[in-house]
Amino acid sequence: MGLRERKKEKTRLAIIDAALDLFLEQGYESTTVEQIAGVVDVSPRTFFRYFTSKDHLALWFHDHGEEIILETLADRPQDEPPFTALMHALRAVLTDVECSTGEDAERFLKLRRLLDANPHLIGRSVARGAQTERRLAEVIAARRGADPDKDQLTHLIVAFAMSTMRVGFECPRRDGTVAEIAARMAESIDLAERSLRPGWDL
C-alpha cells in the first residue's frame, strides 16, 4: 500500500474521530462541517470528497456491515432457506463487531451513543438500511427464483431480517461493552428465529 493510500486512510479516520467527538460533545445538528474540517485541518471542500454528506459520515459503519452481509450471503449454500442464510449473515456482522479492537471498538461505542442521543440520526440510519434492503431483496429473489418486483414474500423475509438486526442494535438503549451489545444482538436473532413458523420462508 502506497504512501498516498495510507495518508488517505489516516485522514478518513481523523475526520471520523474528530466528527464523532464533536457530535457527542455539542450535538449532531449544531456541529458544522466547517468545524470538523477545522479540527482535522482540512478544507470543508475536502470533507465532501471523503464523505458525500454529514449523514454519510455518521453512518459510515453501514457500508462495512452491508459488505459483510453480501459476502456472507454469497458463501451460503443456495438451497439454504433464505431467512436462515440472512441470519448467518447477521451473525457474521456480529462476529466482526466482537472482534473489532482498540480504536475501532471505541468508534463503534461512540457511534452507538450518538444514535441513542439523536433520534433524528436513527431515522437516517434506517433510511440507509432501506438501501441495503433493496440490494438484499435482489439477492434473495435470485435465490428463490422469484421476480423481486412482484414477490412479496421475498421483501417480507428481507424486511424481517433487517428489523431483527435493527432491534438488536438499538435495544436496549443503554451503554455497555462491545461484548454486551453483541450479546444483545445475538439475543434478538434467537428471538426472531423462535418467533417464526418453521419453513415460512420457503
Place this chain on the structure above:
Amino acid sequence: MGLRERKKEKTRLAIIDAALDLFLEQGYESTTVEQIAGVVDVSPRTFFRYFTSKDHLALWFHDHGEEIILETLADRPQDEPPFTALMHALRAVLTDVECSTGEDAERFLKLRRLLDANPHLIGRSVARGAQTERRLAEVIAARRGADPDKDQLTHLIVAFAMSTMRVGFECPRRDGTVAEIAARMAESIDLAERSLRPGWDL
C-alpha cells in the same frame, strides 16, 4: 369552521397538489421550494410555515396514517395479543385508503408513483416510519407491561408490523387502482400473520 381555517386548508392542499405534480414532472430533487411556492402564488417563507421541510411535504400522508394507527390501537381490547392489535390498526389504515375518493385518492396514487420513482424518498419514508415505530413501541410496551427501554420483543413486534405495512405499500412496484393496491396490502398482512408462530407475541 371559520374562513381562516378553510383558507389554510385550501392553501395546504394547493401546495401539496402543485408539489406532487412538479415532482412527478421534473423529479423531486430538481424541484425547488421556490418553484412550488411560485405555482401556488405564495412566498417561499410561507411554504415552510405549512411544511417544516420538503420531505415533510412529500410524506404528509404518514401523519394521517400514524394518527389512524394510534387511534385504532387505543380502541382495541387491552388483552388482545399485541401483534394482532397492530394488524387491526394496519387494516384500519387500509380501509381509510380504500374509502378515500376523488382528489384524495388521486393524491395517494401520485405519491405512490413518486416513491416508486425516487428510491431516495423511500429512505425518507422509512425514516418517518421509524418515528412512528418509537411511538408504537411505547404503546405496545404499556400493553405488555414491559419497559420499552429493555424489552426486545416489544420492539420486534412493532418492527415486524411496520415491515408488513411497508412491504404491502411498496411491493409490487407497479401502478394500479387504489383498490388493487389496497388488496396487495391486505395480502401482505395475511402473509405476515401466516408466517409467525401462534402466540409468539405474548
Place this chain on the structure above:
DNA sequence: ACTATTCTGTCATAGTGTGCCATAAGTCAT
C-alpha cells in the same frame, strides 16, 4: 529528474431552512 495522475484548497453558486419584524387579513367585541 520528468511527467502523469491524483489529491487538495479557493472561489463561486444553488438550495434548504430559520429568526425577525413589519404588514395585511380574519375574528370578535361593542
Place this chain on the structure above:
DNA sequence: ATGACTTATGGCACACTATGACAGAATAGT
C-alpha cells in the same frame, strides 16, 4: 360598521449543506 385583538403572510438577512470549476501541490511511475 368601527375599533381592538389575533393570526397569517411577505420580505429580509442569515447559517448551513452540498456541488462545480479551476489552479496548484503532492505523489507515483519511469
